[in-house]
Amino acid sequence: MTIILTLLDLAGIVALLLWGVRMVQTGVQRAFGPRLRVVLAAALGSRPRAFLAGLGVTTLLQSSTATGLMVTGLAAGGVVGLVPALAVMLGANIGTTLIVQLLSFDVAKVAPLLVLAGFLMFRRGMATRTRDLGRVAIGLGLMLMALHQLLAALTPYEALPALRDVFALLSAEPVVALLLAAALTWAAHSSVAVVLLVMSLAGRGVVSPEAALVLVLGANLGTAANPVLEGAPADDPAARRLPLGNLLIRALGCLVALPLLPWLAPLLLAAEPDAPRALADFHTAFNLILALAFLPLLPPYAALLKRLLPARLEQDDPTRPRHLDKAALEAPVVAVGLAAREALRLADVLQEMLQGVRDAFAQDNRRRITETRRMDDVLDRLNGAIKAYLMALDPEAMTEADQRRAERILIFATQIEQAGDVVDRNLMALAGKRLKRGLAFRPEQRKALLVMADRLAANLGLAASLFLTEDRRAARLLAEEKEQFRAIELAATQAHFAALRQGQGGVAEVDALQLDMIRDLKRVNAHLVEAAAYPVLRSEGALLPTRVAPEP
Template sequence: MEFSIALIQLAGTVALLLWGTHMVQSGMQRAFGPRLRSLLGSALRNRFTALAAGTGVTAALQSSTATGLMATGFAADGLVGLVPGLAVMLGAGIGSTLIVQLLSFDVELLAPALVLIGFVMFRRDGSPQVHDLGRVFIGLGLMLLALHQLIIIMRPYEHAPLFQILLGAVSNVPLLDLILAALLTWAVHSSVAVVLLVVSLSVNGVVPPEAAFAFVLGANLGTAVNPLLEGAAGREPAARRLPLGNLLARIAGALLVLSVLGPLVPLITALDPGRAVADFHTLFNLALALVMLPLLGPYAWLLRRLLPDSAQPVDPSRPLYLDKAAKATPAIALGGAAREALRLADVLEEMLHGARDALAKGDKRLIAETKRLDDVLDRLNAAIKAYLTSIDPDELSDEDHTRLNEILVFATNMEQAGDIVERNLLPHAAKRLKRGLAFSKDGQAELTGLVDQLIANLRTAASLLMTGDRRAARLLADEKVAFRRAEAAATEAHFLRLRARRLDTAQTSAMHLDLLRDLKQVNSHLVAAAAYPVLERSGELLPSRLAGRAAAPR
């Protein structure tokens, strides 16, 4: 019974440590996530700035996994070279050691003060950033409390016979320790929490130094598994170069150090036995960076040979940027969803080009190919909706909720605009081809001009989704009025041609008027997709454009 209670206390304390780590990570991601992502992206010019950026971003986020996912996404999208990307991964390993070094000091007395400060900041109704930093302080306090509680729980069992037998078995198989720690780190997504747990157990003599060092090596491997399994999952082989290269480098380093672990243990423990595990964690990552940094060029060449660019065409309906692992980091998840939504705009533009050419040339094959693109729109839109609605709403700030809704509105309107092209514009083109009809020269020019105007507005809408610029939003909203006037002018010109009894106009009259109406509906969806959300957020969108009624006579 006593052992069961102790086991529950131990599990609860470890859970508290993990939760504290999660609060620190989520608080930093909410407060500085977009800025840190921008910093990381701008620093990927060469291996040295990339190493420094990886260290700094990971130290702030306290999650080498989050940094690894960012770098993996950049590399998979072709935004960063393989060499700087590998340098970021090395820097992420160094950055993860900083909080371990800090918390390995005897600072548990600060825990109540940190929780109190965090609580006061969290309860403030002012700046959202202060609110998020309050989460960070609370998380740090909980981590310290958990580590202190862990010491209290384990102290009575340090000299228990059964425990000593178990420790003897563990300490004799360092490779097993490494594998267990790697699996645990992969499961909890936090090498910081695992290493801190090992530090606490080692300081109290629960785990011998050699086994503790093996556990640390395993934690460094486990944190490199997540970007490979989750960040690059479902991508082309070339997209897996960066996370696989990081994992292979860490496996080689861990096995090399494991082979000489016996002689290393007395050397490191002699310096400061109480901080030996934290120091070993830092030294391993520093040594790995120093060894690998000069070799990144040939190493990247080898990875390209192992994982060459795929010659197979990519399924256009398969999402490219919706990383499941990124959902724990709203700033990254929303950025990926926005990039995926831009693909909807690209597909819709291709459909508009196809519809324009089909209306002008009457190519049956072109009509069929353009029609199939609507299936791509439908599947991408469904994937984006499923991804965004699966994000934990408790992890989203008010700004995140607004951004999520903007992406959903954009995706929905892109899909609905595609439906109009597929169900209305293309059937008219097919009907014209089947009946051997032709629009008048003036009528064809009007339709082509309106489609070109739609394509220009679509590009503006796509740009507006990423920038959120109010001036661009007003310009796009004004295009709704301009397009309505162009549609009215085209309709009036069509009626003038009918009055002139032009045969080519009379034969296609109903079709021409339907197309003008359908094009105007497509433009309405483009404006609603990007302009209205921005104007509504800035308070510049009126609830109605109807003129106010005059007062009724008494």
């Protein structure tokens, strides 16, 4: 029973350490996330600047995975080269070691002060960034408390023969120890937490210096495996270049360092007798040496990765999301941007459907009608994927701007999908009905419908642009289109009633069909306005609650 309670205590302490790491990461992301991405984007022009930017950003985030996701988002579509992206990752790998360097000193006494300061900043701070920095301070305090409690919990069991036998076995099997630490880091999603745990065990003499160095190598390997195993899509080789390239660099470093550890361990302890400090120095030195060795070799290395992982030539399934990287869910500022890119694909698909509508007005082609109706399935599946992706984001890790942007993405995707439903179920059904009954529009009717279809396509382009820019003037222009479509529908309705009064039965049937198509084109336009214009106008208080004039 005592052993079970001890294991539960250790599990709780480790969970507290992981939660502290997470609070630091999410606090920095919420406070500086968009700016950090701008810094990375500005630094990706050259290898040295990219390296330093990766080091600096990751020092704040304490997550090389989050930094890598930002770079991957910027590099998507070939906008940023693979060489500077790899340079960022080399810098990011060093950045994650700096917090370990700080916590390797005896700073546990400042933990209560950090928690108190963070609590006051979080509860009393008026600015959002002050509250987020308070979250960071609380996270650092919890990490220090967890490490202090871990040392206290291990003290009674330091001399247990069974515990020492287990770690002696790890010392005898360095490959097993390496893979075990890599698996633990992958499960914890934090090399910082695992390295700190190893430092605590080594500081108490539970783990031999050589075994501790092997475990640190495994932590470096495991943190590079996360993006490869969980984030990069298996069917897009080009998207796997950056995470796989970073993993191969770490793996090569481990292969070179592993045989040297029996000689390195005594040298490190001779230079730094304190075991935790020696491990922190080794952790930093390992990544620094890898960066110095590979930074000059990145151009040929990137060329090799491109040869091994060529870009995908075509998208086999148009209903499959292309930009919703699951690993990016850890960095909401990146994930929201990827969801926005995927939402623009909905606009592209709807644009193709509107071209099908125009073709249905201009010619008699049943095959084109069928092809257009099938595109609605693409809209349905992409919309569902975007919703599921955004719902998987952690609200606690999102800033107010992230949440507002995610809400607008959901509105845009939903309205575009509903516009596609109108095209599929109404406009294409009416086009098929016209062909089935052998009805023909008069030249002026056909021309009027084509003009409306062209105007609707232009409005869709404006809506997609407005979705990105959120410009108030463009929002007003798009909103005013509703009045234009109402006027067109009213004129067509009056012409239809005039034909009925004149007793023109055959002509009236064609007029009724045209009127139904105009009505549905107006409905599609209304969805475009709801998708892009109204959210902007509503947020600025420029949207009236009703069009009905108040009673006198």
